[in-house]
Amino acid sequence: MKVDxxxxxxxxxxxxxxxxxxxxxxxxxxxxxxxECGICVEYCPACAISEDK
Amino acid sequence: xxxxxxxxxxxxxxxxxxxxxxGYEVEVFERLPFIGGxxxxxxxxxxxxSTGALHMIPHGSRGPLAQLLREVGAHVNIIDSNPMAIIxxxxxxxxxxxxxxxxxxxxxxxxxxxxxAYSLKFKPKSDxxxxxxxxxxxxxxxxxxLADSFCGWSLSxxxxxxxxxxMLEIIDKMYLYKxxxxxxxxxxxxxxxxxxxxxxxGGKIHTxxxxxxxxxxxxxxxxxxxxxxxVDSDLVISDMGHQETARMYxxxxxxxxxxxxxxxxxxxxxxxxxxxxxxxxxxxxxxTPYAERINGINEVTQADPSLAPxxxxxxxxxxxxxxxxxxxxxxxxLSDLKRLFPEKKYEVLMVQSYSGGWPVNRASSGTEIGNMTxxxxxxxxxxxxxxxxxxxxxxxxxxxxxxxxxxxxSS
Numbered sequence: 480m481k482v483d484x485x486x487x488x489x490x491x492x493x494x495x496x497x498x499x500x501x502x503x504x505x506x507x508x509x510x511x512x513x514x515e516c517g518i519c520v521e522y523c524p525a526c527a528i529s530e531d532k
Numbered sequence: 533x534x535x536x537x538x539x540x541x542x543x544x545x546x547x548x549x550x551x552x553x554x555g556y557e558v559e560v561f562e563r564l565p566f567i568g569g570x571x572x573x574x575x576x577x578x579x580x581x582s583t584g585a586l587h588m589i590p591h592g593s594r595g596p597l598a599q600l601l602r603e604v605g606a607h608v609n610i611i612d613s614n615p616m617a618i619i620x621x622x623x624x625x626x627x628x629x630x631x632x633x634x635x636x637x638x639x640x641x642x643x644x645x646x647x648x649a650y651s652l653k654f655k656p657k658s659d660x661x662x663x664x665x666x667x668x669x670x671x672x673x674x675x676x677x678l679a680d681s682f683c684g685w686s687l688s689x690x691x692x693x694x695x696x697x698x699m700l701e702i703i704d705k706m707y708l709y710k711x712x713x714x715x716x717x718x719x720x721x722x723x724x725x726x727x728x729x730x731x732x733x734g735g736k737i738h739t740x741x742x743x744x745x746x747x748x749x750x751x752x753x754x755x756x757x758x759x760x761x762x763v764d765s766d767l768v769i770s771d772m773g774h775q776e777t778a779r780m781y782x783x784x785x786x787x788x789x790x791x792x793x794x795x796x797x798x799x800x801x802x803x804x805x806x807x808x809x810x811x812x813x814x815x816x817x818x819x820t821p822y823a824e825r826i827n828g829i830n831e832v833t834q835a836d837p838s839l840a841p842x843x844x845x846x847x848x849x850x851x852x853x854x855x856x857x858x859x860x861x862x863x864x865x866l867s868d869l870k871r872l873f874p875e876k877k878y879e880v881l882m883v884q885s886y887s888g889g890w891p892v893n894r895a896s897s898g899t900e901i902g903n904m905t906x907x908x909x910x911x912x913x914x915x916x917x918x919x920x921x922x923x924x925x926x927x928x929x930x931x932x933x934x935x936x937x938x939x940x941x942s943s
Contacts, residue, residue: 488858488885491583494574504883505858521565521740525889 486527492519539771541569543914545726549604558735563742573720578841590923592713597929606725613816616711665696677821684827684852688800698898701921714835753910773894773916785906797891799853807878
């Protein structure tokens with residue numbers, strides 16, 4: 480997943496990630512557990528996450 | 533009569549519940565997959581964190597939000613904090629909030645009583661900031677620190693960025709409604725109960741439904757376009773703030789556009805801690821005026837233990853953001869917590885920050901421009917249009933009350 484600059488670090492994606500793959504510290508960072516399922520995309524209020532292409 | 537509501541945050545749901553009770557057919561559209569906006573619960577590691585607010589209602593069971601919840605029959609148990617608040621002094625000693633006067637000289641104490649009584653009655657008409665107001669009359673280090681701590685905790689602002697008249701409105705309301713409370717079940721219990729009111733009145737709430745456009749005809753809001761579909765209505769209420777709402781229709785009012793662009797959002801950082809033992813030991817606000825960044829802390833499990841796994845405590849700190857370096861701001865906050873609780877063991881569950889497109893408040897306190905728009909039958913509610921002197925969600929409730937008064941929907 481790709482996180483762009485509009486991420487504010489609210490942590491919503493991390494709480495809804497079923498794989499515990501997101502760490503938030505001022506902004507969201509995906510770790511190696513990410514399986515690119517894309518669930519975080521729709522939970523992001525800032526529309527900051529997109530599929531990594 | 534049909535009302536369309538854009539956004540299922542606290543403002544949208546309060547408005548929806550009021551209108552539903554008044555006989556309107558209500559349809560709410562929320563773009564996210566869940567309702568509640570920044571007043572919802574986030575289940576995380578067995579704790580009930582929140583999407584935004586700190587599971588606290590600034591004026592507890594007596595305030596405007598509690599009043600609205602009662603009016604619409606939303607069943608929420610608000611546990612009033614006792615003590616209301618504690619202040620941690622420079623030397624680490626804790627004092628009751630009301631005893632802050634004992635920390636200043638007798639001369640200043642007498643002056644405080646008279647100046648405050650006068651200023652509450654005759655609020656300053658100038659744009660003097662709360663910090664400058666405190667400096668002008670008292671020039672007291674402790675009062676200045678306390679002002680920053682209070683403004684940071686409750687408004688995510690430094691005292692220098694809050695107009696004194698807005699702060700005096702807030703002090704007025706503190707005398708009137710008193711201190712804070714914790715909604716049993718957290719923020720999510722409040723927004724969940726409001727959604728129940730809307731649904732039981734026959735209203736609909738759609739999630740994952742992004743409104744593309746507000747339909748205007750003859751300067752009246754006539755409905756919305758959602759995923760290509762037109763939904764007609766007699767009234768549109770937006771919980772998205774003035775700026776985002778104005779982007780959804782062709783706004784021709786230059787004066788209004790200029791005013792809404794001068795609105796400043798507020799930024800904040802919340803650090804959520806999980807602990808095996810109490811860190812502060814009471815359900816009130818713990819003001820930390822001498823910390824470098826942390827303005828205040830609460831321990832909501834003192835009021836509602838169900839917000840954490842059994843035997844654990846959920847502690848949340850809040851700080852205004854003072855620089856553009858968010859990582860550094862967070863690190864200073866974390867160091868503050870280490871210094872505040874040196875002997876205690878706790879886990880940092882999550883660090884949450886709010887700014888820009890998802891701020892603490894779309895319109896920081898004192899920069900609100902009301903609930904009206906240049907378009908008839910189109911109103912703004914929520915944190916982008918709080919009522920005067922309303923701290924956070926109390927301001928959201930006051931804003932909704934203003935709109936209801938405008939619409940002739942009585943209590």
